[in-house]
Amino acid sequence: MRYLALIPALLLTGCYVDPYTHAPTPSPTDWYQAGWDDAMSGQPIRSNPVIAHLHNDENVDREEWLKGYAGGQERICDPKFLEILGESGKSFPASCETLPDVAERQAQWEKASRKGFQDSFMH
Known part of the structure; x- marks a missing residue:
């Protein structure tokens, strides 16, 4: 009977993983990708x-981040992409x-936004 009490303890210790033995080493930040992602998510x-x-990395490569931001x-900000964004709300x-x-691009987006809004009521 006393051995039955040991079974849960044995099962639980079999599942234990030491968090320090398999800790991943952080890879360096891809600053180009970080800039791209910020631009594509619409961030200023x-x-x-x-x-x-935001990236938990004090060694910011501003030049690479700005290159990525410009790419994103x-x-x-491509007019066709802005139309898609506007139409989808x-x-x-x-x-x-x-x-x-920016005024021209915003006007294109607003036009697509109105069209998308109207289309949503037509269907």
């Missing part, structure tokens, strides 16, 4: 302290706010 340009905090900005990305022709 961020300061180094904010970027460092080019993609998300998504908001105008803040990452497009710094472009010189």
Whole structure:
């Protein structure tokens, strides 16, 4: 009978994993990708302290982050992409706010947004 009490304890210790023996080593931050992701998610340009905090990495490569941001900005701020965002009810990305022709792009997005809104009531 006393051996039955040991069975749960044995089962539980068999499942124990030491968290320090298999701890992954963090890979270096891909700053280009981080900038791309920020632009594509519609985020405005961020300061180094904010970027460092978000990625838990104090060694921000601002130049690479800005290159990635510009690449993502080019993609998300493309007029055709903005039309898709507008028609699907998504908001105008803040990452497009710094472009010189932001008024034109916002007008395209608003037109698509109105069309998407009207189409949603037609169907």
